[in-house]
Amino acid sequence: MSHSPSFSKWPGIITLACLFLAPMPGVADMNNNQQITKGNEATCNNIYQFSVPDLITNQPVNFCDAFKGKVLIIVNTASKCAFTGQYEGLEALYKEYADQGLVVLGFPSNQFGGQEPGRPEEIHNFCRVTYGVQFPMFAKSQVRKEGADPIWKFLGESSGTYPKWNFYKYLINRQGEVVDVYSSFTSPDSMRFKRAVKALL
Known part of the structure; x- marks a missing residue:
């Protein structure tokens, strides 16, 4: 008498084993999505890592989604x-060069004083x-070194210069890096400032 196991007697066990060994629906997709998300986050560094509330709606504006690859003047x-x-x-510059990728961002x-x-x-x-x-305006901000909002801490630490008065202008390249800082005394109409902006476009 043969004592070999009969597979016909174990359909439930085989089916159950197959269910456990087979990939669960959605798991691969979930992992891929997580990798894509992590990849996107990795490219959203420098100034693009921040979200800041809009002046009127108070809804957060994701800088990576809204401004990645743009030349920015943050004031x-x-x-x-x-x-x-x-x-x-500032508005004149925005209008003149918006088509070339310039965005001015105002932070009251x-x-x-x-x-x-x-x-x-x-x-x-x-x-x-x-x-x-x-041009886009954002919620009132703390810009001085002590207690600076995160985006202003980034600007201050990256450039080595925090605002000492109103209308400090931070020039940001298309990689989201601070290129230069201009004080209140540098007018956006000045040739020096315009040349610096145009060099990044």
């Missing part, structure tokens, strides 16, 4: 400053009505 702004007129020159701050006391809607309306500002 701490104020509505009641002797340099407030620089909004006009009330840290210098209390010169940005307004609410978000007031700041927005002032900039639009007075200077025709169309």
Whole structure:
């Protein structure tokens, strides 16, 4: 009498074993998605690692999604400053070179002389009505070294220069790196500043 096992008697066990050995649906896809996500995160470094609330909606703007590969001018702004007129020159640059990849980003701050006391809607309306500002504006920020918001800590540490007053201008290349910093006294209309911007476009 043969004592060889009969596989016909074990259909349930074989089926169960196959289920355990077969790849689970969705597992490979999940792992691939995680790898893609990690890959994307790896390319979103430098200035692109940040998300900052929009001035009006207060919704976070992901810099990697919105500005990766652009040349950026990041400015701490104020509505009641002797340099407030620089909004006009910044908007002119934005309009002239937007098609070539330039974006100006405004960050209102009330840290210098209390010169940005307004609410978000007031700041927005002032900039639009007075200077025709169309470039992106973000929520009020802490820009000074002590207690700086993360993006401003990055700008300050990367450049070695934190803002000492309103309208400091940080020039960022297409790789998200800080190239140079210009003080309040450098007008966006100046040939020196324009040449530096155009060199990156």
